Amino acid sequence: MGWIEFILVLVVLTNLKLLASSRLGASIRVVARQGLILGALPLLAHQDALSLQHVALAAGSGVIKGGVFPWLLFRAVREAELTREVEPYVGYLTSLLAGVGALGAAFWMGTRLPVPVEVVSRWLVPVAMFSILSGLFLIISRKRALNQVLGFLVLENGVFTFGAGVLVETPQLVEVGVLLDVFVGVFVMGIIIFHINREFDHIDTDQLSALKD
Amino acid sequence: MNLLSLIPPVLALILSPLLLGVINRVKARFAGRRGPPLLQVYYDLAKLLRKGAVYSRTTTWVFRAGPVVGLAAVLTALCLMPLGGVPALWKFPGDFILLTGLLGLMRFAMVGAALDTGSSFEGMGASREVWISALAEPALLVALATLARQAQELSLTRICAALSEQHWLHTGPVLALVVVALGLVLLAENARIPVDDPNTHLELTMIHEVMVLDHGGPDFAFILYGAALKLWLFAALVTGMVIPAGSLSPWPNLVAGLGGVFLVAIGVGVVESVMARLRLLIVPQLLVGAGALAATAFLLGLK
Amino acid sequence: MNALLLVALALLPATGFAAWFWGRTGRNPSGLAAAGVVAASVFGGLPAIYVLLGGELMPWRFPWPVPGGEFHLETDALTAWFLVPLFLLSACAAVYGAGFWRNGIATRRLGNAWLFYCLLVFAMMLVLLARNALLFLFAWELMALSSFFLVVFEQERATVRRPGWIYLGLSQAGAAFLFALLLILGHKANSMDFTHWAWRGVDSPVLAGVLFALAVLGFGAKAGFVPLHIWLPEAHPAAPSHVSALMSGVLIKTGIYGLIRTLTFLGEPAAWWGGTLLGIGLLTAIFGVTFALAQHDLKRLLAYSSVENIGLMAAGLGLGLLGWCLGEPVVGVLGLAAALLHAFNHTLFKGLLFLGAGSVLHATGSRQFEDLGGLLKPLPWTGALFGLGAVALCGLPPLNGFLSELLLMLTAFGSVLSPENPLAVAGLLTVAVLALVSGLAVATFSKAFGVTFLGEPRKPTTTPQENTGTMRAAMCILAAACVAVGFFGFMLVTPLQRVVAVLSPQFPKLFPASPSPLVWVSGAGVALLVLVAGLAVWRKTLLARRTVDATVTWDCGYARPHPRMQYTASSFAQPLTALFRALLRNRVRLSPPTGILPTAARLATEAPDLCAERLARPLFARLTTRLARWRWLQHGNVQLYVLYIALTLLALLLWKLR
Structure with a gap:
């Protein structure tokens, strides 16, 4: 039971906290912390043969997820003058219980899923899967566009977890690409949220559906 | 029967009021006060036992039976709880189910006594008590299930004995999560901050205290002592999970157990000093969160 | 022994028709009928106990001029296990009913009612004894019809007729599934005799699955599995209280009996049967207890609580089947034993509680919590016995409810330890749900007991009258049984071993080694009693030398407290009902106080099923x-x-x- 498992447990806990959290600011901070924690994963996974590439990936993802994204998101909250509540479709308790259910499902799938490559821990695949499921759940169950950005980030963290924990070299490149995508995504979302807010005085996605025709 | 097993219940009987004293002292230190004497609860108990009583005309024997049954239940439960690695007086598969049953009986007796007064304050306290405990019980039992699975045992004593430092080395996060969940249950079941504030003076904000508003004299002494013993029970439970009992001989075990119990009390004091009480509507989230932590630990512990 | 059972079987309809005739001649048949039922119960109970203690009874076969039909009766341990509580509760409810139906009702109607009562007991007995499919179905229908006529006893009220029709409709729908089940089984074995079915198994797993599903639907409608439970909260409040006691205590248990009996016909179970039954059970338990908590009517609350308990039995059975299939036969035995013991215990305490509710209704004329309160003073016996039943139902030591709760929890914890991950997760889920349900049950019954019997009367009525001696005696017997099972539960282990052998001959050997936890629990119960007595004496001596005053309840300085200011049942339950509002969907009609000087404000809540x-x-x-x-x-x-x-x-x- 080493540091990698410790990090994975922290990832699970941050996901659960995010599901139960009612505050926007707290949610952003939790996601930032999750990004920071995950930054250490590539270093630990490759501690025997550490290369510059790994250090760069760790530092890059740490800085972007732990620093730049929260800054962008907090700026969006400030500019759009959002209230501090999360405004869920699904209540916090139900979300939390659904999270535990998703964790169980992730563990079940993790044992069933044939992984062709060697991974650093037997918890890696389930935890990555759980992050993806939590991200999807957050996107589905929250009203605010900002929360959907957060859900998207959690989803990406799941992909990152898997990529960083695989003991093969190629996925690093993919990971960098994904990070870039997400970066652009968050950036654009930040601007869009700001502009939608200026046009419509709110950013509830359920009211966006009025634009469909 | 092991004579050594008589020591934990006796220690609990003697030392449990001291736990409350320790908590109050820690809180006072944090607030920069000197605080009441460590033995204050003993003085309170002695004073209450010497007093007469005043009963409401509305009440019946249920009101008088409440404290007696409650204290008897928690005393019986003492025999089921090991301390550190010292085995409990009674140990059998599923003894912790009896423990939760006895605590449930204590609660039922107290709730009955509260409702017997016909006071809306006490009715409100009783309502909140059953509400919180209905949510705390799943968290407690899920935590125990996780421990039972890790130890592959079904009695408290054997679980405590089987959890060694090897478990902590190999499945440390699992046990740590369970200990956190048990800690939250401890705070909720013993009416401590952040769930309930033992020092509040407004009836509408109380939970445990408001249920016992009408009790006085020996009855209230029983309630106070019962509450102290219940805190001891939970502290011993948390301690038992942390101390690697199997690797120590009996006497160091006992000392470690005692130390653990008082460390828990200090921890409670620290929590009470640095945290505010939660809004009542948030309490379910805290308790379901404790259950979720324990369930997460269970899933992580699956092979 | 066999002869005694036959006497009981003959005595019941004979008593019924005698009471009917007696009623026609203008005399009150209650005493006669109650005496007959008690005698039949004693005659029938002795052989059942004899079988549980290890005796063997020869089966009888009488020809019956119906194609494929035969009067084939047999008393094995499973039958006897359900017969004993049947006779105990029937006798107590009959004695209680004799007091309940004393006067004020036309004797002709009483005669009819007693006829159906006797026929109901007779039919339930026959359901348990029958070993021929046609005989079983005949008894099943007789049971449904006679209980229907008892439910609509007060037929002049429209509120009684509607529940009656709902009950009859669901009964018949369930029976249709049973017809299909038994006819397919009979067709396969080319015989309608149960002995030709047992242990054979069904060759195709698909067919076995279909038959299992039919059994769950058919017997589940009688037992009250969600969503087939909707007749219970309607029919139980409509029926006279001692009939509700009989229906809730025994009649719905015939569904559990039928399910277990069917399992003996189907051979090796499949894991998904266990999973399905566990899921239904847990859902039923949560559903039942949440709705029980939200009720405003004492008898509806008890009816929903029966739904909850049936769910617990199904969960025990389901987890047992799952464990059995996944290589943990000990879990299988424990689950089955837990379900059986819980069925036994539930008969005792639910019977007691319904009789208590009957006394409350009799004394005050109301079952609505908001009209009740403070009844412990005028009704000391009813109150104390109801309180005892509530403690037993909540599964608290030292009473009998705790023993079955312990076995259920041990089943769940046994599966938690299993190396099979699916079983372990199912066990964890069961642990969590059982804990939640028992916590909610404590909330429900502290509300039911507290609001009804404690505090001050919420509505000033004429002084309520405590019930008569015989009614009280009937309740005392049930209460004594609750206590006795709680303290001597370990003596039921050997009979239970005989009963579980019905499902698999290897089961009895797998029973947890002695000294079983039940012995320890009895010991702890004795210790608890001693401590309670000791503390009570100490308290008395302490107070003997001091002043003890009587005054008003602490009122926070308010000058004019009023009984209507007490915490109501709805407000007591509100935090929990608010938590479960997604499930309950309770309707709230609120006209809140407005303005600086608010006048009338109203709040009404209701939790329709x-x-x-x-x-x-x-x-x-x-x-x-x-x-x-x-x-x-x-x-x-x-x-x-x-x-x-x-x-x-x-x-x-x-x-x-x-």
């Missing part, structure tokens, strides 16, 4: 519109009906001779 509202009502509404187009078939003309019958017969004949 989710399944009845969202499932049954739309379903039947659609069915009604669909079937409306066939209305022209029904003219009310007798000749036309005879024509239909003749045409059908002719068609069948032609089809057969084709």
